[in-house]
Amino acid sequence: MNANSSWVFWRAFARNKGAVLGLVILAGVLTLALFASVFFPGDPWDMATAPFQPPLSDGAPLGSDMLGRDIAAGIAHGARVSLLIGLTSTAAALAIGVTLGALAGFHGGWVDDAIMRFTELFQTIPNFVLAVVLVAIFTPSLTTIVAAIAIVSWPPLARLARGEFMSLRNREFVQAAITTGQSNSSIILRQILPNSLSPIIVSASLMVATAILLESSLSFLGLGDPNAMSWGYMIGAARTVIRQAWWMSFFPGLAIILTVLALNLVGEGLNDALNPKLARSRG
């Protein structure tokens, strides 16, 4: 992308005020995640102060939990886990979904039929239940959580990629590439994929948000990585003492809302900038 076209892109993106706000919030969350151990040195699992300290008390600006752990430190370190899992599981879902969708859309016929049946199966299965089953059976760890989230979230991406590939396959430039004898893999990777990228990027940015929500739900149920502090875990652990200590579950929840909201806003901004035609019809 040259300087001029990136300026055009930025202007289209910035026309959506919500998207700019989202970008600012996201930058904040990213800074918090990157510098978590600078802002809050030490292990977030360690006792920092007395248990059940309300917000604005000494050494615990957002209060402390049942074991005297600092809520603010937990949120900062939890940001790492949320963003890490959100990004990697989306990347994995992209790999599965776009590959299957590309094959189905490009080849058509029985390949398309078989892949679409498979996709439909995964769309029917209650995806959160499957994620819970997978993580519980293969024991919770960052890897199993990322894999489970990817396995339950690829179908919409496959459908999207298939649609794009199907419509682009009959365009002149692809037909020209076929006539000049390029191999299928080169046509898929170098001709069609770059041209179908913008809707895929928009969906992927929204999927990071969904993945973060999924991860938080899993760790809320106690299926988080036992070594990684996460927002969902903090809420789940504080659930039983909400009557005495609202802050333990309130602030981590706020962190999730802000992050997911920011990602959704950025996704919509990308949509406006990359698919101007679609943006208008969405109303």
Place this chain on the structure above:
Amino acid sequence: MLGFAQLFASRLVKALAILIAIVVMNFFLVHAAPGDPAMVMAGEAGAADEKFVAQLREQFGLNRPLYEQLATYVGKIAQGDLGFSYRQQRPVWSILAERLPATLILTLTAFALALAAGVALGTLAAITVGTWADSAITVVALLAYATPIYWIGLMMSLLFSIQLGWLPAFGYETIGAGYTGLAHAADVAQHLVLPVVTLALFYMAGYARLTRASMLEVRGQDFVKTAKAKGLTPTRVVTRHILRNAILPVITVAGIQAGQLVGGSILIETVFAWPGIGRLAFEAVLQRDYQVLLGIFLVTSVMVILFNILTDILYGLVDPRIQAAR
């Protein structure tokens, strides 16, 4: 009616195929679980001596080839045998059957509420487009999309039952109250309010946005202009002409999202101690009771298939053209 029957039959065949695929998947998940299933079962039963494990292997045919085991498994499922929970010392199906009604009440009520309220709010937003009501609905929808439902549940119980004391915070009924008849129904309904509203909120937001967008699109079409030109009242144009067409994509999406709704009940039932399948899933996760967990996976999948058939029927009712078209 023939068209509808045909559509229904083809949907049933498809549902059956999906069901079989899920059963096969379940079988491989049992085998993928770390450790030999016999060891896992022995561990769950609390005894792990060599003889008991060997006896379990023999009893469950774990020493036979995989395809034979698969056939036995599918056969058992077809007879309604979902396995045995050694943790609870009961057949999995009887545990699930006991919990199923509570989950059905919760998810069906939430589904109906989400659809009705979502369409109503979306319609309101579409006819007041550009005003404060429209913006308010859009903002609420955006927030509802970003908020984890279990957190909404916790905050709702904090506000409405702990602070204000209006509604019970957890459970299915008042324990030990001994209500019967109508008083019992009213008691259960009171306990139902918070879980249902929490579960419905997220989907309601989605349906509201979708209805709004869809109505704005349909509004400009020729048949709507004709209806207006005929001199029909605005209410009639909105309800009979615009809404009836605009609601179709909403029903389609509602059908696709049914699975998420059923999955969401795990979180809601955990928060509100609602004694259904979802709460059972949470307990099974804590106890690592894989047999029960896999049973839940199967039963919730069946629920999703039934929800999908329900939305198909709904679709047929709203749009009679569908019978001729398919």
